[in-house]
Amino acid sequence: MKNIKKYIFDIILLVVIFFLTYRLMFRGQDVSEIIADLLNASGKWILAGAVLAIVYVCCEGFVICYMLHILKQKTTVLSCLKYAFVGFFYSYITPSASGGQPAQMYYMSKDSINTGYSALIMLLITIAYKSILMMIGAIFFIFKYSFLKIHTSRIYGLIIFGVFLNSAFITLLVLLLRKPEFMRRTGLNIVGFFCKKRFIKNEKYEKIKNKINAICDNYSMGAEYIKKNPKPVIIVFLITAAERIFLLAVTWTIYRSFGLDGSSFLDIIAIQSMIGIAVEMLPLPGAAGITESCFLRVFKNIFTNDLVRPALLVSRGLSFYLILIIGAVVTFGAHISVLRRKKSE
DSSP: OOOHHHHHHHHHHHHHHHHHHHHTTTTTTTTHHHHHHHHSSSSHHHHHHHHHHHHHHHHHHHHHHHHHHHHTOOEEEEEHHHHHHHHHHHHHBBBBTTHHHHHHHHHHHHHOOOOHHHHHHHHHHHHHHHHHHHHHHHHHHHHTTHHHHHHHHGGHHHHHHHHHHHHHHHHHHHHHHHHHHHHHHHHHHHHHHHHTTTOHHHHHHHHHHHHHHHHHHHHHHHHHHHOOOHHHHHHHHHHHHHHHHHHHHHHHHHHTTOOOOOOOOHHHHHHHHHHHHTTTTTSBTTTTTHHHHHHHHHHHHHOOTTTHHHHHHHIIIIIIIIIIHHHHHHHHHHHHHHHHHHHHH
């Protein structure tokens, strides 16, 4: 019940942020002109963008399916796609995407999938997802530095902050993999210190302690698996790289839908990758508000002043709200299925 209340609060917060964001960004704009520009956009290219957004989510489903098959867990492709859409739904409505993987593990457990295996898969997905974004960003920063300097200078500070947050997070994951016992001791010592100083109540100490132990145990298992099975890990990284490119390419299809061709495919996804680095780790549900602001700032010269707002509407509509709606429907169906199973049992 506590979790349900939390998710309801997150959804309400997301709706409020959505309302305030679009009210501020489209204030003083002629809505009829924006609608006219949207109607003039090519439906074929927008459909292509919608397909890319859906395939983006499906890639995670394929990763889950592949890993469960490797680990000899009984499942189906449809079930794995369900886990993917459920994960994205909860990620989009919780700050820093914190609710996605716990929800995926919950529904996997309801399908009799070993919790240790699901934790291992989530670990690999997290490492690959964050690492690939940083790799793509680094490649574009090296080979398109002059171009990015011109178009992303207005969010440069946010990009640097995003690089710091993502790098710190990846470093933490690597330390958990390479030095799980050291991280266990460090975590327990920190929690013990705060408990002695009465910042943490004694009754919460045991819960936090158990969580730290569980996390370190999972990462110890993950480290052993990665050492002994490099091939599946490489395949996971390759699928995740394709997944990232599919999402970044959504903006390019929107660019083409308005009949624009002054910037190349690589130009568009290079800028979009910088936005991803800048906003993904921020503690906002779906990075709502800040993503829209960054889009308007960096794509103004690419889409032109007249088309940047219609482009923003379609971009977020496909890459965020379309996935959110599909994820909500899939999650509702999955939850009904769990309730029915409980009732029959």
